[in-house]
Amino acid sequence: MAGRLIYLIGPSGSGKDSLLDAARTRLAERNCRIVRRVITRSAEALGESALGVSLDEFTRLEARGEFALSWRANGLCYGIPRKIDDWLAAGQNVLVNGSRGHLPATRQRYPDLLVLLLTVEQSVLRERLRARGRESVEEIDARLARNERFSEQVLAQHDPALCVIDNSGALEDTVECLLRCIDGESTASTPHQ
Ligand SMILES: Nc1ncnc2c1ncn2[C@@H]1O[C@H](COP(=O)(O)OP(=O)(O)O)[C@@H](O)[C@H]1O
Ligand SMILES: O=P(O)(O)OC[C@H]1O[C@H](OP(=O)(O)OP(=O)(O)O)[C@H](O)[C@@H]1O
Known part of the structure; x- marks a missing residue:
């Protein structure tokens, strides 16, 4: 039987990369692989969870059909290698660490995907972005503005295959919530108020 695409979305700084790192072993126990993204971001700012390429290289890979999914946001290009289709078929x-803006296109290609929306209170989010220190103040403001538009839109769709996970508290609690969603014990939860 084919595997399922699990599409983790949420604002920049909501903790997607941290959550995936913290849950990696327990996800592997569930036959769940985390795909490494290709991003046009400098290697120093990437960590191990993504592969950095130049814009030229990204464009070439995209034109050759090397990506199952690709999108542009925050002045960067993001690609998901097409090998995920082999993994799913197996x-x-x-x-996938995904994009809220690209969700409709992703759903078209993977209609039975499970969407996990990570949320964080806006004040906590601002502080985490500041503390992470990866972007300038202007870039952080742009990400916060994008956040307000996109998470509301995703929530307004009332998607039955959407699981909302709040990461305003301790990361360990968020890991447990993520695993419950994947195990199917929780198909929806309300965002932290
Ligand atoms: N639950 C949490 N509690 C405290 N800090 C967190 C938590 N989750 C993530 N962070 C911190 O917030 C920042 C943004 O997290 P990150 O995983 O880079 O977010 P994203 O991948 O969604 O952009 C990082 O500095 C990370 O260490
Ligand atoms: O449509 P959106 O939901 O706003 O998402 C757009 C992009 O922004 C985030 O990446 P970012 O460059 O911030 O990297 P990060 O996830 O490591 O913070 C997210 O992972 C998406 O790739």
């Missing part, structure tokens, strides 16, 4: 679940 019955593995695949977790």
Whole structure:
């Protein structure tokens, strides 16, 4: 049986990368692989969870059909290698660090995907982005503005395959919530108020 695409979305700084790192072993126990993204971001700012390429290289890979999914946001290009289709066909679940803006296109290609929306209170989010220190104040403001538009839109769609996970508290609690969503014990939860 084919595996399921699990599409983790949420604002920049909501903790997607941290959550995936913290849950990696327990996801592997669930036959769930985390795909490494290709991003036009400098290597120093990437960590191990993504591969950095130049814009030229990204464009070439995209034109050659190397990406199952690709999008542009925050002045960057993001690609998901097409090998995920082999993993899915082999019955593995695949977790993608995705984009809220690209969700409709992703759903068209993977109609039975599970969407996990990570939320964080706006004041906590601002502080985490500031503390992470990866972007300038202007870039942080632009990300916060984008956040207000997009998470509301995703929530307004009332998607039955949407699981809302709040990461305003401790990361360990968020890991447990993520695993419950994937195990199907919780198909929806309300965002932290
Ligand atoms: N639950 C949490 N509690 C405290 N800090 C967190 C939590 N989750 C993430 N962070 C911190 O917030 C910042 C943004 O997290 P990150 O994983 O880079 O977000 P994203 O991948 O969504 O952009 C990082 O500095 C990370 O260490
Ligand atoms: O449509 P959106 O939901 O706003 O998402 C747009 C992009 O922004 C985030 O990446 P970012 O460059 O911030 O990297 P990060 O996830 O590591 O913070 C997210 O992972 C998406 O790739």
